[in-house]
Amino acid sequence: MRDHRHTETRNKPQGIGARVQRKEDSRHLHGKGNFVADMFLPGMCEVAFLRSPVAHALIGKINIPEQYASSIFTREMLDALDITADSTLPTYQSSTQPPLAQGKVRFVGEPVAMAFAKSRAEAEDLLEEVRIDYDDLPIYADVHSSRTATEHFVHDDWNNNTFLTLHADRDFEKHSAPAEVIVNRKITLARQCMVPMEGKAVLAYWDHQADQLVIVSATQVPHMIRTAIALFLKMDQGQVRIISPDVGGAFGYKCVLQQEELCVAWLAKKHKRPFRYIEDRREHLIAGANTREHHYDMTVYADKTGRILALDARITIDGGAYSVWPFTIGLEPGQAIGNLPGPYDFKGYRCISECIATNKPGFVPYRGVARTGVCFAIEMTINALADAVGREPWEVRLDNLVKSEQMPHINVTNKHFDSGDYPSSVRRALEMIDIKRIREEQQSPRADGKLLGFGMATYTEQAAHGTSVFAAWGTPVIPGFDQAFVKITPDGGLEIRVGVHSHGQGMETTFAQIANDVLGIDLNRIRLIHGDTSQTPFSTGTYASRSLVMSGGAVAQASKILLKRAFKIGAHLLGTHVDNVVLEGSNFIWGDKTVSIADIAEAWYLSPQRLPSDADPAGLETTVGYKPRVDTGCFTYATHAAVVAVDPELGSVEILDYVCVEDCGVMVNPMVVEGQTIGGIVQGIGTAMFEETPYDSYAQPLASTFADYMIPGASESPKIRVDHFETPSPHTEFGAKGMGEGGAIAPPAVIFGAINDALKPLGATELLDTPVTPRKILNALHQKNTKTATSERSSS
Structure with missing residues (x-):
């Protein structure tokens, strides 16, 4: 539409x-299609990695059988530099990531040795013969244990386990003082994996005619990988060629230099023959980069109608063990602190955004980079604010959104909103979902006993941001x-x-x-x-x-x-x-x-x-x-809304209707836009309801197969209706705006809002932690019942 x-x-x-x-x-x-896994070269060997079974330990003796010594390698044998991703952000502590662990291991699944053979199975058999002694160190399985560490830090040359801490304060005291309503919520997103159809994949060989190292890699950023390989293998860039064939999905997972890419490239440089590594699904779920694990402490200050005056927040991000090249771990807390206010117009803002190192795989940008978390946090807080002032959540949103007549608008964190009509997207979503009918239906019990709930969220997606933005984030590679x-x-x-x-x-x-x-x-x-x-x-x-x-x-x-x-x-x-x-x-x-x-x-x-x-x-x-005339980016925006049915006996949730009203400027191909949007929404449903990478107290991953790590399939994907506004950006050629990440940003806020709305008449405890599972829903209802019973006993 x-x-x-x-x-x-x-x-x-x-x-x-x-x-x-x-x-x-x-x-x-x-x-x-032509993927890395489809390619075979004469004399090609397959590479496998021996990965750490423990999360934090000193590496003792590594015993490699003599007869296999020419096919098995450890860090000391590689004349490559460690991967270092420095940042100019204040307080940033630099970390180096060796291509194979050296001295100690920092997460379960970290590669310690590699082997090659004619087949992957044979290479794995060789690694079975390697014996490694580990001397256990204290394990930091979460940000809370990591914060209290006084020795044996994740990185030995640090004086604590904090990657960095960012601060923002924009007239907070002045604008929070007159507040008549103060609402606080603590909100958490679970850790996730990216799960593209194709995992990491790299094939490297030496082109004798061109005298070049050729690396065929499933990457989003071939030119940056060329820069990195040349840098860390100490080669001239003219001697390195990167070919990226068909890529089976990425979502951010393939926009950084992978350890395995560097290792396979080194093998091809040393032996002048082809080598290939294909990540299997278990490797991805255990050792692949993680994402999304954010913790929010949100306090909003408003007048008695729900008009926001100021926001005070603390964001804590579990960054895992390493900072990735080139974006660094600074990207995530930087995006979070800058985008937390969302599309809302208020004047007072105070925020601390910090990233803590733990004994988990490193944090990599994932579709939506921090914005899924900040959208979830601000939208759940606005729902709570609406409840506190006794108004419908969309009424509070409409009062607080930046208006079309304010465009172009510079918000409280200096984001340059270039164009659009945010309130109209809310009104259109309400019209499409038929909110009046939904509210009427909620007044009468359903025959199946299920409870109807409505939720919505509005967000902005900063797209095509350029030189000044990335320079402010201090990344080692900055787009021009x-x-x-x-x-x-x-x-x-x-x-x-x-x-x-x-x-x-x-x-x-x-x-x-x-x-x-x-x-x-x-x-x-x-x-x-x-x-x-x-x-x-x-x-x-x-x-x-x-x-x-x-x-x-x-x-x-x-x-x-x-x-x-x-x-x-x-x-x-x-x-x-x-x-x-x-x-x-x-x-x-x-x-x-x-x-x-x-x-x-x-x-x-x-x-x-x-x-x-x-x-x-x-x-x-x-x-x-x-590059656009203004390189602070163009801002796509959208409002998502959904209706769900919750079974209070089973805790199950069915999404009955899901609508999206999106404005990404002039669309080159509306069909492609809709496909990207719908795919992103399904990923967001995964974040909201299914996907989680849990760890025990020893930082052992507890989801290593799809039997444990749940992703939405066809039967969990509702019919999604998409409507478009087209407000051309004044800063870009033909008025286009980027939109590839937007679909994944809003669904957690939408679905949680709808579930909480459905459970509200039963007095259930508010759900604020992803993913929402049947067990969590039943626990929320049980806690309500327990509180009610306690209250009744007290009054008697």
Whole structure:
């Protein structure tokens, strides 16, 4: 569905705004995708890793049988640098991550040794023969035990276990003082894994002809991985080539340098032969990077109507053992402290955001980076505020949201909201969910005994944020201009080369649509080349909902440059002035005469005698760098709402209806937008109801298979309805905004709000910790019953 009040009508059947099928789907549906696991090279060996069985211990003697010594390696044998991700953030404590553990291990599953053989099974058999002595150290399984440590810190050169602490204070005392209502809530998100269909995957070999180390990696950021491999293997970048083929999902898991990538690259450099490592699912669930584990202590200050005056918060993040390269652990607390106020307009803000090191796998950016947590925290707090002042939760939201007439708006944490109508998205979501009917139905008991509940949440998604933002976060690699190379081929087709890489976003389609919108060349004649550092211009890669805005903007600008050159040649071939020529499709027309782009390409490449004497010598190809006019990012926003039915006897939850009203600016392909949104919502449902990586007191992971780690499937995914507003961003090419992460941000807040709403008439304890499970629901009801019984005994 589309709200035409906000939509710019476009008539081009393949250009921006068209619902064309994705070009890349055909090969995947026919089993013709090309993934690392599909690749085999002559003489290739498979690599396996021996991983630590304990969370924190000194490494003693490592005994490797002599007959296997040439195939098994430990850290001391690798002439590679440790992975170091430094940050310029104040209070940041730097950590180094060895490619294989050295001196001590810091989490269960940390690789200590690696072996290679003709098959993965044989390599694992070799590792079974290795004996390692461990001397146990104190284990920090959570932030609470880690905070109280006085010795044997996670990193020996630190003086505590805190990665960093950030502070914000914006006129808090002034604006909190007049508050008539104060509400406090403590809110927690469980630790999760990313669980892409394809885990880590890397194949490395030495190209003797090019004298290059070639690494084929399932990565989101091929150019950054090239930089990292060259840095940590002490090589010239010209000797390193990264190829990223089809990637089976990533969600942030593949936007950092992995230890295994560095190890396999080192093997190929040393032995000058092919090596490959494919992560199995158990490795991913045990040792793969974790995410989402946030703790919030929220206090909101408001007037008696629920108008927010100030917010006081403390955010504590369990960062695991290591800070990842290049984004560092500073990204998560930085995003959290900056985005916690969400789309709301208030003046007083005080927040402490800290990240604590524990004996768990390192924290990696995951779809939504901190914003799923901050949305959950602020929205649950607003629900509590609405309850405290006796109003409907949407009424309090509407009073506090930034209004359309305030745009552009700079909020309390200096976020630059560029455009949009946040309250209208709330009203539209209420209309789609039919809130009046839901409230009426809640007044009458259902035949099945289940309880109806309604929940909603509104959020902003900062997308395509650039140089100034990442510089403020102190990361070692900071994005600048993204470049696109665009070339009209000799037969009138189009070739596009970009440095970003797709792992499911449909770039081969949407980038072609952008070029088609300018040049009119048929999508079937447009080819996108990406994922190879030897063939594409530099980009920091695909993350932060940036690719379509940044590289897509470069494609648009480059296409416009080529269009101008083509017009000049076309006018010359038509025998008229360029001002007399019009473009229809990919044809240049003057009166009854027509010249196609193919004719122009033929003149440039094959018949240059037909060209005008002042033809641009740069020809029909160009490289353009682009970033938005304001690099603080553009802000997509949305309101999600849901209706659930809760069984008070079983604690089960059924999502009866789920709606999303989203504004990501001008949509290049609404079908791709909806697919991304729906996929993100299902991931958010996983965060809300299913996914958790629990640890015992020894920091042993308790979910190592899909029997223990639950993810939503088809039967747990409701029908999701999506409606669109289109408010063009004033800062980007063709008004687009990024939206790849947004769907995953709101669902926990929406679903928890709906469940709490359903249980409220029974006086159940408020649910504030993900994931919500039947046991937690029944416990909430039981605690209510216990409190009621205690109260009755006291009164008697």
